[in-house]
Amino acid sequence: MAPLSIQGVRKSFGSVEVLNNIDIELEDGGFLVLLGPSGCGKSTLLAIVAGLEPSSGGDVVIGDRNVNNVHPKDRNIAMVFQSYALYPTMSVKRNIGFGLEMRKVPEAEREAGVRKAAKLLQIEHLLERKPGQLSGGQRQRVAMGRAIVRDPDLFLFDEPLSNLDAKLRVEMRTEIKRLHDRLGTTTVYVTHDQIEAMTLGTKVAVMKNGVIQQFADPQTIYERPANMFVAGFIGTPTMNFLEGTLEQAEGGLVLRHAGGSLGLGGIEQEVGSFVRKPVVAGIRPETFTAAAGSASTLSGKVDVVEPTGPDTMVILDVGGQMMTARLGSRDRPRLGDPMTLGIDMRAVNLFDPQSGNRI
Amino acid sequence: MSRTSYSATSSAPLSVWDAINPVRMLGELSETRYWMYVLLLPSALLITAVVLYPTLYGMQMSFREMRLNRPDLGTDWVGSKHYARMLADPIFWVSLRNTAVWATSSIVLEFVIGLIAALALNRNLPGTKMLAVVILLPYFLPNVVAGHMWALMLDPRLGVINDVLVRLGWLDSYKAWFADPATAMAAAIVVETWHSFPFFTLLIMAGLKSIPSDLYKAADIDGAGPLAQLRLITLPMLKTIIAAAVILRVIGLVNSPDLLLILTSGGPGRSTQVLSLYAFQMAYKDFNFGYAGALSVVMFVLLMGFAYIYIRLAKVNQD
Amino acid sequence: MAQTRSGSKLIWDIAAYAVLILLAFICIFPILWTLLTSVKVEEDIVTREMVYLPTRFTFEWYVRLWNQSGYPALVINSLITTSVTVLICLLTGTIASYAFARFHFPGRTQLMLGYLVVRMFPAVLMIIPLFVVMQQVGLLDSSVGLAVAYTSFLLPLFVWMLKGFFDAAPKELESAARIDGSTRIGAMLGIVIPIARNGLVATCLFVAIAAWNEYLFALMLTTSQGSRTWPVGLQLMVGEFQLPWGMLAAGGMISILPVVVLFAIVQRVMVAGITTGAVKG
Numbered sequence A: 001m002a003p004l005s006i007q008g009v010r011k012s013f014g015s016v017e018v019l020n021n022i023d024i025e026l027e028d029g030g031f032l033v034l035l036g037p038s039g040c041g042k043s044t045l046l047a048i049v050a051g052l053e054p055s056s057g058g059d060v061v062i063g064d065r066n067v068n069n070v071h072p073k074d075r076n077i078a079m080v081f082q083s084y085a086l087y088p089t090m091s092v093k094r095n096i097g098f099g100l101e102m103r104k105v106p107e108a109e110r111e112a113g114v115r116k117a118a119k120l121l122q123i124e125h126l127l128e129r130k131p132g133q134l135s136g137g138q139r140q141r142v143a144m145g146r147a148i149v150r151d152p153d154l155f156l157f158d159e160p161l162s163n164l165d166a167k168l169r170v171e172m173r174t175e176i177k178r179l180h181d182r183l184g185t186t187t188v189y190v191t192h193d194q195i196e197a198m199t200l201g202t203k204v205a206v207m208k209n210g211v212i213q214q215f216a217d218p219q220t221i222y223e224r225p226a227n228m229f230v231a232g233f234i235g236t237p238t239m240n241f242l243e244g245t246l247e248q249a250e251g252g253l254v255l256r257h258a259g260g261s262l263g264l265g266g267i268e269q270e271v272g273s274f275v276r277k278p279v280v281a282g283i284r285p286e287t288f289t290a291a292a293g294s295a296s297t298l299s300g301k302v303d304v305v306e307p308t309g310p311d312t313m314v315i316l317d318v319g320g321q322m323m324t325a326r327l328g329s330r331d332r333p334r335l336g337d338p339m340t341l342g343i344d345m346r347a348v349n350l351f352d353p354q355s356g357n358r359i
Numbered sequence B: 001m002s003r004t005s006y007s008a009t010s011s012a013p014l015s016v017w018d019a020i021n022p023v024r025m026l027g028e029l030s031e032t033r034y035w036m037y038v039l040l041l042p043s044a045l046l047i048t049a050v051v052l053y054p055t056l057y058g059m060q061m062s063f064r065e066m067r068l069n070r071p072d073l074g075t076d077w078v079g080s081k082h083y084a085r086m087l088a089d090p091i092f093w094v095s096l097r098n099t100a101v102w103a104t105s106s107i108v109l110e111f112v113i114g115l116i117a118a119l120a121l122n123r124n125l126p127g128t129k130m131l132a133v134v135i136l137l138p139y140f141l142p143n144v145v146a147g148h149m150w151a152l153m154l155d156p157r158l159g160v161i162n163d164v165l166v167r168l169g170w171l172d173s174y175k176a177w178f179a180d181p182a183t184a185m186a187a188a189i190v191v192e193t194w195h196s197f198p199f200f201t202l203l204i205m206a207g208l209k210s211i212p213s214d215l216y217k218a219a220d221i222d223g224a225g226p227l228a229q230l231r232l233i234t235l236p237m238l239k240t241i242i243a244a245a246v247i248l249r250v251i252g253l254v255n256s257p258d259l260l261l262i263l264t265s266g267g268p269g270r271s272t273q274v275l276s277l278y279a280f281q282m283a284y285k286d287f288n289f290g291y292a293g294a295l296s297v298v299m300f301v302l303l304m305g306f307a308y309i310y311i312r313l314a315k316v317n318q319d
Numbered sequence C: 001m002a003q004t005r006s007g008s009k010l011i012w013d014i015a016a017y018a019v020l021i022l023l024a025f026i027c028i029f030p031i032l033w034t035l036l037t038s039v040k041v042e043e044d045i046v047t048r049e050m051v052y053l054p055t056r057f058t059f060e061w062y063v064r065l066w067n068q069s070g071y072p073a074l075v076i077n078s079l080i081t082t083s084v085t086v087l088i089c090l091l092t093g094t095i096a097s098y099a100f101a102r103f104h105f106p107g108r109t110q111l112m113l114g115y116l117v118v119r120m121f122p123a124v125l126m127i128i129p130l131f132v133v134m135q136q137v138g139l140l141d142s143s144v145g146l147a148v149a150y151t152s153f154l155l156p157l158f159v160w161m162l163k164g165f166f167d168a169a170p171k172e173l174e175s176a177a178r179i180d181g182s183t184r185i186g187a188m189l190g191i192v193i194p195i196a197r198n199g200l201v202a203t204c205l206f207v208a209i210a211a212w213n214e215y216l217f218a219l220m221l222t223t224s225q226g227s228r229t230w231p232v233g234l235q236l237m238v239g240e241f242q243l244p245w246g247m248l249a250a251g252g253m254i255s256i257l258p259v260v261v262l263f264a265i266v267q268r269v270m271v272a273g274i275t276t277g278a279v280k281g
Helices: A042-050 A092-102 A107-120 A136-148 A166-183 A194-200 A218-223 A228-233 B016-020 B022-030 B035-061 B081-087 B090-121 B128-140 B143-153 B160-168 B181-209 B213-221 B226-237 B239-255 B258-263 B275-284 B289-318 C002-038 C060-068 C071-102 C108-120 C123-137 C143-168 C171-180 C184-195 C197-213 C216-221 C230-241 C245-280
Strands: A004-013 A016-026 A031-035 A057-062 A077-080 A154-158 A186-191 A203-208 A211-216 A240-249 A252-257 A260-263 A278-283 A297-307 A311-318 A321-328 A338-343 A349-351
Touching: A004 A042, A016 A042, A016 A203, A016 A211, A031 A042, A031 A194, A042 A077, A042 A154, A042 A186, A042 C171, A077 A136, A077 C171, A092 A107, A092 A136, A092 C171, A107 A136, A136 A166, A166 A194, A186 A194, A194 A218, A203 A218, A203 A228, A211 A218, A211 A228, A228 A240, A228 A278, A228 A349, A240 A260, A240 A321, A260 A297, A297 A321, A311 A338, B022 B035, B022 C184, B035 B289, B035 C071, B035 C108, B035 C123, B035 C143, B081 B289, B090 B128, B090 B181, B090 B239, B090 B275, B090 C002, B128 B181, B128 C002, B128 C245, B143 B160, B143 B181, B143 B258, B143 C002, B143 C230, B143 C245, B181 B239, B181 B258, B181 C002, B213 B226, B226 B239, B239 B275, B239 B289, B239 C108, B258 B275, B275 B289, B275 C123, B275 C216, B289 C108, B289 C123, C002 C245, C060 C071, C060 C245, C071 C108, C071 C143, C071 C184, C071 C197, C071 C230, C071 C245, C108 C143, C123 C143, C123 C216, C143 C197, C143 C216, C171 C184, C184 C197, C197 C245, C216 C230, C230 C245
Parallel strands: A031 A186, A031 A203, A077 A154, A154 A186
Antiparallel strands: A004 A016, A004 A057, A203 A211, A240 A252, A240 A278, A252 A260, A278 A349, A297 A311, A297 A338, A311 A321
């Protein structure tokens, strides 16, 4: 176990900049999730941390060792790949023990390590099989076994769950969480799945076009997104963006929009400098309430109603802007009816539409 | 400095043996960014030695006097003498015409038969795997044997094909196919087609596998018949692969005189004389390396021109 | 509607069978006929009336070919040349193909295209200078010299074909091995090549067949019994001694036997390899 420090790491292929001055500090035992759409550079960053690809500049420090010029095999790291990357010609046992074998660990010690890891992952009965005879979930476990048996300074996961079906994915996600809680190994985890990021990470770095958009703990990322990209990327259904102009009214600041005006009482942002300027209000679907008694309300026409079981999603046409609200399962408005929804303004974020940043 | 029991090897002090151990040194070399060039070097050197150098040598040879059997003439530069001679050489023009006939007819036949075989095999009917092996086999047989097999079957006195054709009443008497200028080329094309059509079958089969079957289902629902499907889905989807196959085959047909050398040696008369054969005989029989080189250079230029125009046309059609 | 649909499918299936059986017959018949000829007695071959099935079997042609001509020496020469060709390709081509499959570096595409364009050079254009060069370095009329000449067109083919198989082996496996403690070369030799071994075998066999069959280079670059390969030897026998058909047929059958056996064994992998190589080209 060791802290990880990424300092000003850059990567370019020819004239194409894939990573732009990445700075990340991860504490010992932390769980860092690199989150972003495909092509954002998150996998490249992971490969640089692993030493599989050289960086174009900057430093990677694992523990107290600058590993820029250290080969992957000497970095004392372990990695789990999207395709599992199990050696098809070797048994599960040898697959798990391969890292130890390469490091000339004595047979008996190796055997004990493999057994222990296999037990932890409940794959003891599979040790003699070949990877080809395993199911997707089992392969995933073997890949994780191969990583944990080495007791490395750093675990690296490269979209490990994206080849599994939905049910197994949830199961393995829990498993990874449990393993991290038990082993406490510093971990870097790459994914494009925001749920994985939210559930697993102690720190999340949201990336886009080779730039870190926000680096914070999951709660901050969810509740106080740094910009509209992060706000829109995290959460399903996605955050609503209500465009309008900020104005000073009698009762305080209001957001004047095409379908009326929204009182901003209770908002936790200093926005005075934006009066008479266009702003965007980021409203999460669950901050709406069906009770209209609230101080801040939005009115519109019901456009679509989607019952999901526990909730009902209502899409409201507010002066031409579509707002999705997550309401209780009993709320079943009729199509075309007018509807007024209350909003908990403490959870609303205002953005500057020009820069996209949170004000 | 590493706390874990399975410490990294680099943290151990280097022994003298480690420093000179070739296996370890190779391992270290493989981690540098020059590794790929190390891997490429041997083959690149070899290709340079056996392809690039000889080709350039051959090209400059075409501007020299070079007759192995006439050392008295020396090896002086003669400028474009060989090329000028070519323009006035009737055999060159006949060879050029024959090359065009030979390559075009063979390509068309090979493509059509290859396509039909591939389409039939692609239906994956039970038992056709075995037939596929048999159908692809000729491509892997040596020219020499393929040539003699057919020479035996087309023999003017004991040819089984003659016998069958006479029995069917299609021929009055046994025919000397390779001795008649009117049929020699056609007979050679038949042999060539038999030998090489499986190449098209191979490539087209691979191409067919990459066409999503949903397309055909959609076409079925839209009411397109098999021929419309062939014209509207299969052939357009196979365009790239067919273009590649045609280019490779044209190169093979124009460049390699093997089969004609075995079957007819260009005869009777000049009726099956093609450029590659002419160039080879010029070198092998007359030892006139300079003129042979010039003929090859012309062939090479013609091929490059063909490939360029063909690729351009194939691309233009795509847009 | 459904009936006509399945009816038309049936018609096409029947047509497909008919086409395939006809083509298979056309493909196999020359081989069968040669086989028949090679076991016929002379009186059954040279007749006024065509004799289809031999009236009596004989292996005399095979025995005579093997004992009276220099055929065994030719076959041994061919075996040596073929082995050396495969060996050279294996040693230099495998690593080159691996480099093309795994690394992106400036000039990679151009270099690969170059390996392909090499095939466009007319054989004659290379044979003549090779003749001169081989003569100068003393490799003319030697099995090694001929094998080196063969690599001029077989090495690019080898590299392209094998690349398809390396491409099919996931890149992540090497990353895993490198993190597990291998060097790059260790990962290549210990992980990737074992995975691609079927492809490697198929590619080698394909090159072996091509080298075994080659005629033109051998004709030009070998001049004596010492290195002459069987295609040249057989062809010369036809020209020089008016070789009887039976003996020629026997020679043909012996020569293609290894090709047919190898092809039948590995055709599936080999076909896949040839096509992936060519498709990407």
